[in-house]
Amino acid sequence: MNVRLRQDAIVRTLRRNGTSTINRLAQEVGTSRRTVLRDIIALRDQGYVIHSDVGRGGGLQLDPQSMQTTAKLSVPEVFALLISVAAMRAAGNLPFSELADAGLAKIEKSLPADKVKDLRAFLGCLHIGQLSPSQNLSDMGTMDRDLLPAFETAFLDRTFIRFDYRDATGKQTQREVEPQAILILPPLWYLVGWDLKREGFRHFRMDRIGQPEAVAGTRFRRRHVPFEDDVCPYSELQKRFA
Amino acid sequence: MNVRLRQDAIVRTLRRNGTSTINRLAQEVGTSRRTVLRDIIALRDQGYVIHSDVGRGGGLQLDPQSMQTTAKLSVPEVFALLISVAAMRAAGNLPFSELADAGLAKIEKSLPADKVKDLRAFLGCLHIGQLSPSQNLSDMGTMDRDLLPAFETAFLDRTFIRFDYRDATGKQTQREVEPQAILILPPLWYLVGWDLKREGFRHFRMDRIGQPEAVAGTRFRRRHVPFEDDVCPYSELQKRFA
DNA sequence: TGAAAGGTGCCATATTTTGGCACTTTTTCG
DNA sequence: CGAAAAAGTGCCAAAATATGGCACCTTTCA
Structure with a gap:
């Protein structure tokens, strides 16, 4: 799958689930845990605000305000x-x-x-x-x-x-x-x-x-x-x- | 060089020169003729209108109206x-x-x-x-x-x-x-x-x-x-x- | 303490991009 | 007309990049 599409899928999944773990994301998107982690870093670089709670019971959470649109305008x-x-x-x-x-x-x-x-x-x-x-x-x-x-x-x-x-x-x-x-x-x-x-x-x-x-x-x-x-x-x- | 940066450079060069040949673009951007051609196709897919005149004396020309911006907005x-x-x-x-x-x-x-x-x-x-x-x-x-x-x-x-x-x-x-x-x-x-x-x-x-x-x-x-x-x-x- | 979570570094492998080459078509110039 | 210069296509090996697996670290919670 295309990098861009996969990262979009991650964003969608995070939006839908509210909070999610890396392993779950990897499973839902169909890629490896390592790649999801790299994608999270990439998304953060792109301006998405993704909170993470370390430790048992933790997970990732996308700040809905940070959703971005990349419309192309002439x-x-x-x-x-x-x-x-x-x-x-x-x-x-x-x-x-x-x-x-x-x-x-x-x-x-x-x-x-x-x-x-x-x-x-x-x-x-x-x-x-x-x-x-x-x-x-x-x-x-x-x-x-x-x-x-x-x-x-x-x-x-x-x-x-x-x-x-x-x-x-x-x-x-x-x-x-x-x-x-x-x-x-x-x-x-x-x-x-x-x-x-x-x-x-x-x-x-x-x-x-x-x-x-x-x-x-x-x-x-x-x-x-x-x-x-x-x-x-x-x-x-x-x-x-x- | 990054794909994105190279394609941006091609657009800039086309804008600056008004009209240019593929070979010249390749030289200025520092890549191969083949890659420039592929980038031109990619740019066209992205919505840029690039006219081309085939034959001796021909070249590529970017329609300035088709310039696009891809600002990311929250x-x-x-x-x-x-x-x-x-x-x-x-x-x-x-x-x-x-x-x-x-x-x-x-x-x-x-x-x-x-x-x-x-x-x-x-x-x-x-x-x-x-x-x-x-x-x-x-x-x-x-x-x-x-x-x-x-x-x-x-x-x-x-x-x-x-x-x-x-x-x-x-x-x-x-x-x-x-x-x-x-x-x-x-x-x-x-x-x-x-x-x-x-x-x-x-x-x-x-x-x-x-x-x-x-x-x-x-x-x-x-x-x-x-x-x-x-x-x-x-x-x-x-x-x-x- | 152990399990579950995020996070990092490394490396072999898989995938994608690139450059080169040969080729076609079109157009212009001498 | 014929040569040169231009866009464009297909193919392939090489280069660059992305991926997945693994070991390992820190934090948190029951």
């Missing part, structure tokens, strides 16, 4: 989780938020360093405005689902984005933009970016954007937003935006 | 993340929330089935009230950090919780409670639970609770809250609470 999923937690933290203190941070910190640590930097920069690009008193929480507004793939690619890979835009007068133009931030002023959502053709900072209402397409291969620094850490703060956006 | 951390995302979803549509859900679904899938049920039940026990129009988001209130450990244990393990309580008249009593829910009516936080001594459903203001302690070894079903899925809905809590 980078976009990690981004999404980070945004959730950041948004929640912005909304105020909730219980367990420190734990959530700890979890995210672990996830971050497992990402390559450059991705972490991207992550933080991206997070700084998402600006969520507060709802006005008369608005309900469901008035937060949303983003057309069809726009998402292109936007995700553009933001995560820092590519230009090309789209059709219908301005306030109804005139159709095609734009090519370095996306700098997503600005949510409920219920309206905006893309804030540097318009390559017009050589200027522009904002675009999401609901007027059509056929967005990330321009593959292009990459840019956020050089038009000369803020520290490559991130454009909300206050400055509002200023430019006004 | 159960409490997963709980915390879930709460964050659930709270965010309650607040309205945010970008990438589907991705966050997908990420959490993956995490959930990697947990043992009974833990998932606990998770959902627990999530149903957290009731976050909406802020009134005149309140700022920072008025959400919070929970004394010292209370957290005992509460986490109690909720996650479903143990009783014992604490000193100072009621509205200032009288000190010691309580023993089966914790049923955390109710947040900004800026006040409440513990809602079944008081064992008084044999009744009671609510306790968090800021009047002192010296909480999870009573190890005890376990109870949420039998006093006869709602489906062992979960006490917000509306019902408000009713009982009023």
Whole structure:
């Protein structure tokens, strides 16, 4: 049997039985006492907390709090989780938020360093405005689902984005933009970016954007937003935006 | 060199070089061409998307979007993340929330089935009230950090919780409670639970609770809250609470 | 005191991983 | 076209690693 499977089986057995001896585990899992002992050491190295009582009547006991999950997440999923937690933290203190941070910190640590930097920069690009008193929480507004793939690619890979835009007068133009931030002023959502053709900072209402397409291969620094850490703060956006 | 480390090195090299041939990878990582090929297969099995161009001038290319992280999270951390995302979803549509859900679904899938049920039940026990129009988001209130450990244990393990309580008249009593829910009516936080001594459903203001302690070894079903899925809905809590 | 429990060190054996080789297919370049 | 360079496959012996057995230690409890 596979090492991994066997160790999983040991964890399951410990969970089920509550407490168990090495000999019993060896029998149930179908391996030798010596191997179970080695597996226990390996599991402890992996972070499982396994108490052991020496002596007659003793045994092993798995601390249920130490159960671990090793879900594999793609980078976009990690981004999404980070945004959730950041948004929640912005909304105020909730219980367990420190734990959530700890979890995210672990996830971050497992990402390559450059991705972490991207992550933080991206997070700084998402600006969520507060709802006005008369608005309900469901008035937060949303983003057309069809726009998402292109936007995700553009933001995560820092590519230009090309789209059709219908301005306030109804005139159709095609734009090519370095996306700098997503600005949510409920219920309206905006893309804030540097318009390559017009050589200027522009904002675009999401609901007027059509056929967005990330321009593959292009990459840019956020050089038009000369803020520290490559991130454009909300206050400055509002200023430019006004 | 360790298999895992070598495969990580291959991923790093692919990321750094953008595109690379097997021979070059083998040289850089310090192993044989054959082994690199086997590792590429393993990495693909693990979910990495590695494009390959056959023929002169070809090579391997790692799809950066397919990068995965395999952070190990403890159960409490997963709980915390879930709460964050659930709270965010309650607040309205945010970008990438589907991705966050997908990420959490993956995490959930990697947990043992009974833990998932606990998770959902627990999530149903957290009731976050909406802020009134005149309140700022920072008025959400919070929970004394010292209370957290005992509460986490109690909720996650479903143990009783014992604490000193100072009621509205200032009288000190010691309580023993089966914790049923955390109710947040900004800026006040409440513990809602079944008081064992008084044999009744009671609510306790968090800021009047002192010296909480999870009573190890005890376990109870949420039998006093006869709602489906062992979960006490917000509306019902408000009713009982009023 | 003896039995039952966890834990360690050692070593021969079993299993898995690795590297080398010969080979195939595909593509590009001269 | 033909040679070169690339991915990919199958096979096998050698190297590395994991396993199981054994002897032995300490602790605990009846």
